[in-house]
Amino acid sequence: MIRALLSDDLPRSRVLTLVLLGIVLCLALAPFLFPGVRTVDTAARICIFIVLVASYDLLIGFTGIVSFAHTMFFGFGAYGVAFGLIHLDRSFWAMGLGAAGGALTAACVAIVIGLFSLRVRAIFFAMITLAVASAVAVLFSQLSSITGGEDGLTFKLPRVLGPAFKFGTETLDGRLFGVRLNGKLLAYYLVFFSAVLLFLGLLRLVNSPFGRVLKAIRENEFRAEAIGYPVIQYRVAASCISAITAACAGALYAIWLRYVGPETTLSMEIMINVLLMVVIGGMGTLYGAIVGAAVFVLAQNYLRNLMGAAATLMQDIPILPQFLSADRWLLWLGVLFVLSVYFFPSGVVGRLRRS
Amino acid sequence: MSSTLLRTQDLTARFGGHVAVDGVSCAFAAGALTAIIGPNGAGKTTYFDLISGQVNASTGRVFLGGRDISRMPVAARARAGIGRAFQLTNLFPNLSVMENLRLVAQSKSKRRACIWSMASRHRTLIEAAEQALEQVQLKDQRFQKISELSHGDQRKLEVAMLMTLDPLVYMFDEPTAGMSMDEAPVVLDLIAALKQRRDRTILLVEHKMDVIRALADRIIVLNNGCLAADGAPAEVMESDIVQEAYIGRGLEGALNEL
Ligand SMILES: Nc1ncnc2c1ncn2[C@@H]1O[C@H](COP(=O)(O)OP(=O)(O)OP(=O)(O)O)[C@@H](O)[C@H]1O
Ligand SMILES: [Mg+2]
Numbered sequence: 001m002i003r004a005l006l007s008d009d010l011p012r013s014r015v016l017t018l019v020l021l022g023i024v025l026c027l028a029l030a031p032f033l034f035p036g037v038r039t040v041d042t043a044a045r046i047c048i049f050i051v052l053v054a055s056y057d058l059l060i061g062f063t064g065i066v067s068f069a070h071t072m073f074f075g076f077g078a079y080g081v082a083f084g085l086i087h088l089d090r091s092f093w094a095m096g097l098g099a100a101g102g103a104l105t106a107a108c109v110a111i112v113i114g115l116f117s118l119r120v121r122a123i124f125f126a127m128i129t130l131a132v133a134s135a136v137a138v139l140f141s142q143l144s145s146i147t148g149g150e151d152g153l154t155f156k157l158p159r160v161l162g163p164a165f166k167f168g169t170e171t172l173d174g175r176l177f178g179v180r181l182n183g184k185l186l187a188y189y190l191v192f193f194s195a196v197l198l199f200l201g202l203l204r205l206v207n208s209p210f211g212r213v214l215k216a217i218r219e220n221e222f223r224a225e226a227i228g229y230p231v232i233q234y235r236v237a238a239s240c241i242s243a244i245t246a247a248c249a250g251a252l253y254a255i256w257l258r259y260v261g262p263e264t265t266l267s268m269e270i271m272i273n274v275l276l277m278v279v280i281g282g283m284g285t286l287y288g289a290i291v292g293a294a295v296f297v298l299a300q301n302y303l304r305n306l307m308g309a310a311a312t313l314m315q316d317i318p319i320l321p322q323f324l325s326a327d328r329w330l331l332w333l334g335v336l337f338v339l340s341v342y343f344f345p346s347g348v349v350g351r352l353r354r355s
Numbered sequence: 356m357s358s359t360l361l362r363t364q365d366l367t368a369r370f371g372g373h374v375a376v377d378g379v380s381c382a383f384a385a386g387a388l389t390a391i392i393g394p395n396g397a398g399k400t401t402y403f404d405l406i407s408g409q410v411n412a413s414t415g416r417v418f419l420g421g422r423d424i425s426r427m428p429v430a431a432r433a434r435a436g437i438g439r440a441f442q443l444t445n446l447f448p449n450l451s452v453m454e455n456l457r458l459v460a461q462s463k464s465k466r467r468a469c470i471w472s473m474a475s476r477h478r479t480l481i482e483a484a485e486q487a488l489e490q491v492q493l494k495d496q497r498f499q500k501i502s503e504l505s506h507g508d509q510r511k512l513e514v515a516m517l518m519t520l521d522p523l524v525y526m527f528d529e530p531t532a533g534m535s536m537d538e539a540p541v542v543l544d545l546i547a548a549l550k551q552r553r554d555r556t557i558l559l560v561e562h563k564m565d566v567i568r569a570l571a572d573r574i575i576v577l578n579n580g581c582l583a584a585d586g587a588p589a590e591v592m593e594s595d596i597v598q599e600a601y602i603g604r605g606l607e608g609a610l611n612e613l
Contacts, residue, residue, distance in 0.1 A: 008475040209461050209477065210470040216458050219447040226407065226445075227520055228433035228462040241470075 005200060007207035011287055016352040020287060023294045027192060031185055032177050038301075044188055044256045046297045047195035048249050053277045054202050054289035055245035061284030062206050063238045064218035065122060068271055069129035072136050073110065073243040075266040077102040077250025079140070079147065082260045085155045092158050099251035103244045110243035114236035137266040152261020161187040161255070191252050198248055203286055205241065214238055218284075273300075280340050282347020291348045299336060304329040360385040360556045361406070361437075361524050366415035368401050368580075375401040377580035378415065383524070386553040388546070390567045390588070391560045392597075393577035399560045400442055402577065403526050406558075407439045408432045419524065433462070438522025442529050442560070444509045446501045452512060453497040456484035459519040483519060491515040492541055507538045514542050518549075525549060525557045531566065546570060 003010070011017045023046075026033060030043035052074055059065045077099060084098020109132070117128040140147045147153065159165050165183035166174055174181055205211050213234055216224045221231045254260045264270075273296065281292025311324040322328075344351040361383040368376040376398040383389055391399050404410035406417055408429040416425040424432055447455050460483035461467050461474070474480075488494045491511040496504060504512070514530050527546065531539040547570060549557060561567050567574065567588065574591040576584040583596045591597055 004473075007473050204473070205470050207473055207475065208470045209464070209466055209472065209474045210468050212454070212458060212461065212474045213468065215450065216447050219449055220445065222409075223445050223447060224458075225429045226409070226433055226439060226441075227459050227516065228430050229467075230428065230430040234468075237468075 007200075007204040009203060009207045009286075011349075011353075013352045016287065016349060019352070020290055023290055030192075031188055032179055035179050040184075040188055041256075042297060042301050044191050045301075046294050047191050048253050048256065049274070049277065049293035049297055050289050051195050051198045051202075051249040051252070052246055053274055053281065053293050054199055054286055055242045055249065056274050057278050057281075057283060057286055057289055058202060058206065058214075058242045058245070059239060060278060061286075061288075062211065062218060063214045063235060065118070065235060065239060066126040067129040067239065067242075068126060068268075069110075069113065069133040070242075070246050070274060071266055071268070071271045072129075072133040073106040073246035074250035074253070074270070075136070075140065075260075075262075076106045076109070077247030077252075078254035078260045078265040079153075079250075080105070080247070081251045081254040082153045082155050085157065086153060090156050090158055092160075095158060095255065099248065102251060103247040106243040106247035107240050110240045111236055114239045115232075118232055118235045118239070133266075133271070134268075137262055137268075140266055141262040148261070150262060152259055152264070154259045157183075157187065157255060157258055159183070161190065187256060191256050194248070194252055198245055199286075199289070202245060206286055210234075210237075215284075276337055278347075280337065280344075280347060282344070282349035282351070285347065285349040285353070288347045288349040295348070299333055303332060303336075307332065358385055359383065360420060360554075361558075362418040363402075363406065364416045364418070366402070366405050366417065367413045368398070368405055368410050369413040374580050376405060376577075379577070379580075379582045380415075381575060381582060381585065383556045383558065385556050386550075387572045388550050388557040388559060388570050390571035390574045391558060391577060392562070392567065392574060393583070397577040398580040399577055400528055401580075403439060403528055403558070403560070406524070407437045407526065433520070433522070436523030437526070438517050438520040438524065439526040440513045440517040440528060440530055442532070444506075444513050446509060446512060446516070448501045451498050451500060452488065452493055452504065453481075453484055455501065455512060456487050456515060456519050457481060459516050460484050460487075463520070487515040487519040490518060490545060507534045510534050511538065511542060514545065518545060523555055525555060527557070527559045527561075529560055529562065531561075531563070543570070 011020055027043050027047055031040050034040065034043070052070070056070050059067055080098040080102020081095055082098070084094040084101065088094035088097065113128055113132060117125045141150050143149070156162065160183055162183040166181060168174055168176070168181040172181065179185065206214070213224065213229050216229065217231050217234055225231050250265055253265060257264065277292035277296045278288065280295055281288025281290070307324050307329055311321040314320045314324065340348070346354070359382045362381070364380050366376060366379045367374065379402060391402070393399055401410060405412050408427060412425055416423055418424065419435055419437065424435060427435065447458070457480050460480040464477070464480060466472065466477070488497055491514060493508060493511060493515065496508060501509065510530070510533055514527070517525060517527070530542050530546070534542065543566060546557065546559065549555065550570070559570065571588050573586065574588050575582060576591060576597055578596065584591050584594050
């Protein structure tokens with residue numbers, strides 16, 4: 001059963017299994033283990049980024065394609081949900097339709113980009129994606145009448161997912177283990193279970209016959225072609241599936257934030273973060289996405305506090321507090337990144353699997 | 356006389372000003388093994404490249420069973436029945452021996468691009484790979500990565516890949532080059548056994564005369580990209596062109612080896 005769920009691709013390392021179990025359990029029980037707006041928000045972001053990073057790993061790690069348009073597809077999904085909920089109505093139906101529309105757009109754009117540029121060299125594909133992604137980001141921030149421009153769009157979710165919706169008030173007194181049973185809790189679990197499904201779907205994909213061909217193409221495209229696999233078609237298909245999954249992650253992000261804007265969904269900064277997460281976790285492992293996203297989002301959210309605390313602790317020592325000042329958190333994130341690449345060139349997962 | 360399986364018509368490959376293969380017209384019958392000989396740089400490998408599609412013909416055509424495949428991409432030709440073992444070993448370096456062969460078996464399967472089943476559970480593909488491993492005696496190395504394999508074993512695997520693909524047209528490009536004395540017979544026996552398949556045709560580029568004598572039904576000689584001789588082995592070996600351009604050099608080579 002578990003083997004089938006994980007598509008016969010077990011973590012293959014005891015430490016890694018424990019780490020993954022720990023992360024997944026924390027995410028599954030986050031609203032109960034760490035009640036608090038900020039912690040649950042962090043958990044939801046981790047779930048969403050796991051999917052986004054895993055879908056990127058499908059490209060960079062399994063197929064050997066470098067793309068800079070991944071956040072664009074993420075954005076399509078997010079804006080799709082926003083358009084659905086704003087222009088249709090405030091229902092699950094509209095939300096799903098919006099997400100599907102975003103995913104479809106992502107698929108079409110990925111196919112077009114792929115057919116135009118995957119024939120040529122990989123570097124050309126990277127450049128095209130960069131150009132298209134930048135153009136789309138500008139377009140979305142200019143078309144204020146449709147996309148809300150730089151300010152983005154806020155919208156209302158179906159009532160059931162809003163904080164005002166309460167359930168279990170009669171039977172459980174509206175609480176379970178002290179946690180309020182409301183729409184926000186439901187929204188978290190919608191995000192969590194969707195992320196689990198998407199991740200397991202990707203895991204199945206990379207362990208399917210199709211996924212094996214992708215690996216073969218990454219290893220030696222010339223030979224893959226010679227034994228009968230049309231390389232371009234496989235690459236385009238992979239980039240299309242990856243785009244669709246990214247759009248789904250974007251849809252979840254919009255649902256969680258109840259907001260979309262160019263800064264949160266389309267920016268190059270997110271693209272770079274995704275790249276960092278893939279590298280930290282380990283390319284071509286998929287499980288790396290879980291570790292990478294968890295480490296990175298946690299660092300992003302809590303490194304500042306941690307450093308602030310450390311700086312206060314060391315108040316009396318000269319110079320040190322200045323290095324640890326909360327404003328330097330980005331520097332330390334950089335240091336963390338360099339260290340992790342230095343010590344785990346194949347990512348945390350690659351490292352754990354080897355030892 | 357059995358029917359023609361593969362035919363090239365006026366096939367030419369031009370690289371800039373250099374003509375590597377120059378208007379070669381030749382037909383290959385099913386059930387026969389044709390040895391292709393010629394000095395280094397004669398265009399033998401390029402001739403294979405033209406047939407399997409890695410190099411596009413400057414002019415001329417390739418027919419497989421009467422069908423013009425000259426415009427088909429490499430993968431489509433492979434699926435149509437053109438298979439090839441490369442002169443320079445060309446495998447999937449970070450995958451296991453087993454997985455290399457499994458991928459070839461998968462390429463022939465109906466569910467080759469299935470995205471929702473588990474590759475690890477397609478028993479028939481794994482069995483096909485196992486069988487090929489057995490044929491070339493690489494069973495013990497099945498879980499090793501290619502990059503950990505000895506050169507001779509990599510050459511054997513190169514042949515096993517082609518055997519697993521089981522195409523209509525088998526093209527071997529110096530299959531035993533770089534193999535030790537006790538490794539080569541495994542491969543040569545496989546090729547000999549392959550000759551029993553009456554619906555296949557085999558093209559073999561080879562420098563070793565004893566191998567050619569043992570296996571070839573026919574020899575063609577390429578020289579400077581041109582078809583210089585074509586006929587039964589005894590006939591061709593006696594011809595002036597081979598005596599001059601090839602045997603002399605081959606003997607010299609043989610002497611050097613001693
Ligand atoms: N892609 C290419 N671009 C330019 N020249 C090429 C290319 N491929 C082959 N050639 C040239 O074509 C000629 C024929 O080469 P080919 O490899 O077909 O010879 P060969 O008969 O296989 O030789 P060998 O016995 O050494 O394997 C050589 O002069 C080679 O330099
Ligand atoms: Mg050659």
